[in-house]
Amino acid sequence: MRIPRPHRHDVVIAVAGLLCGLGLYGLDLHVNARRDLLPGWAVLVPLVVTAGLELLRRTAPRPALVAGTVAVVANEFTVGSLVTIVMFTDLMYAAVVYGKPAMARRLPFVTGALTIAATVAAVLWWRDAEALMAGVLVGIVCFGPAVTGAAVRNHREAAETARLRAEQTALLAEMDRVQAVTAERARMARELHDMVANHLSAIAIHSTAALSIGSADTSREALTVIRENSVQGLAEMRRLIGLLRADTGEAAPVAAPTLDGLGALVEQARVNGAASGLEVVLEDVRPEEGPRLPAPVGLAAYRIVQESLTNAVKHAAPGRVCVRLSLDGGVLTVEIDSPYGEQCSGPRAPGSGAGLVGMRERVALLGGEFSAGAETDGTAGREGLRWRVRALLPADEKAVRA
Structure with a gap:
């Protein structure tokens, strides 16, 4: 079994105690100078033992205390060394501070009971008021030392608990910060994708058409659409930059799009999808005098329609694209229905799949329901397949805030 190396402070205490004890012995200063039960040099044995036990005060406090108790009792049968008694009090203190929790809890009560017992026994034995001094000495x-050690240990444990709590609080704060940054980055990614993807897809499709078709009129029409989408894309980017700077106070916030702008959005989709043979229609059956939608719901619905129309322009087969909005029972229903096919008649733009993820995230943040996939309308063959996007959004202000 490997013996733990003593702490350097314990070595200093042991050496200092031994030298002080030898000094008192050399000066013939003793606690029990009149006792001659043992030779005078016998007082050095408990002194040396106790000094050696000081080396174990941290690494083995319980064995050191037990052996120290034997040594201090033996010291009373000699002429007595004050240093031995002082070092024993340090062993008692160290046993409470560095010992196991169970021993640290018991020692103050055990020593308190021992002090009371010693006082009562001394009074009964000597029947003199001066006998109380025996109890006082035992208490000292x-x-x-046991009570002092308990106070120090409790203070250290409280400080350690506070430190751990502070570290835990810092860790939770860091986790909250990371989550907040991640959520903000996801929000920015959705906004950037929804703002720019629509215009860039139209630019890609019409630039391909302008390069592949030799007609001057067709090229002029495509370039016109490219210019319009470029201007609108720049405006959207400026709006996003304004939103980002609004948090720092560098610029005034810019209003977010609402469902009032769906007409212009559908009209833009008609122009962008004309080259692919798409016909885009809007069916808004919401009541005219209905409640005003919360801003997050309006923005989410607008972005879902925008992204769905972008996907239709990029991927849908020629045919009719229908956008439907309805409000019933405090739930806003947004449906986009487009022809589904592997090939479209016009140029196509590549997709990354981030749009569906963004739409699903927007609906989930509002506590709604989202679905997207190919369905059949009852017509045989692939002509009967339609790509349907459906989102159910809570239109109640309280539901959104919750």
């Missing part, structure tokens, strides 16, 4: 040697 045993109970006092």
Whole structure:
């Protein structure tokens, strides 16, 4: 078994105690100078033992205390060394501070009971008021160090608990910060994708048409659409930059799009999808006098329609694209229905799949329901397949805030 190396402070205490004890012995200063039960040099044995036990005060506090108790009792049968008693009080203190929790809890009570017992026994034995001094000495040697050690240990444990709590709080704060940054980055990614993807897809499709078709009129029409989408894309980018700077106070916030702008959005989709043979229609059956939609719901619905129309322009087969909005029972229903096919008649733009993810995230943040996929309308063959996007959004202000 490997013996733990003593702490350097314990070595200093042991050496200092031994030298002080030898000094008192050399000066013939003893606690029990009149006792001659043992030779005078016998007082050095408990002194040396106790000094050696000081080396174990941190690494083995319980064995050191037990052996120290034997040594201090033996010291009373000699002429007595004050240093031995002082070092024993340090062993008692160290046993409470560095010992196991169970021992640290018991020692103050054990030493307190021992002090009371010693006082009562001394009074009954000597029947003199001066006998109370025996109890006082026992209390000073045993109970006092134990109580002091308990106070120090409790203070250290409280400080350690506070430190761990502070570290935990810092860790939770860092986790909250990371989550907030991640959520903000996801929000920015959705906004950037929804703002720019529509215009860039139209630019890609019409630039391909302008390069592949030799007609001057067709090229002029395509370039006109490219210019319009470029201007609108720049405006959207400026709006996003304005939103980002609004948090720092560098610019005034810019209003977010609402469902009032669906007409212009559908009209833009008609122009962008004309080259692919798409016909885009809007069916808004919401009541005219209905409640005003919360801003997050309006923005989410607008972005879902925008992204769905972008996907239709990029991927849908020629045919009719229908956008339907309805409000019933405090739930806003947004449906986009487009022809589904592997090939479209016009140029196509590549997709990354981030649009569906963004739409699903927007609906989930509002506590709604989202679905997207190919369905059949009852017509045989692939002509009967339609790509349907459906979102159910809570239109109640309280539901959104919750």
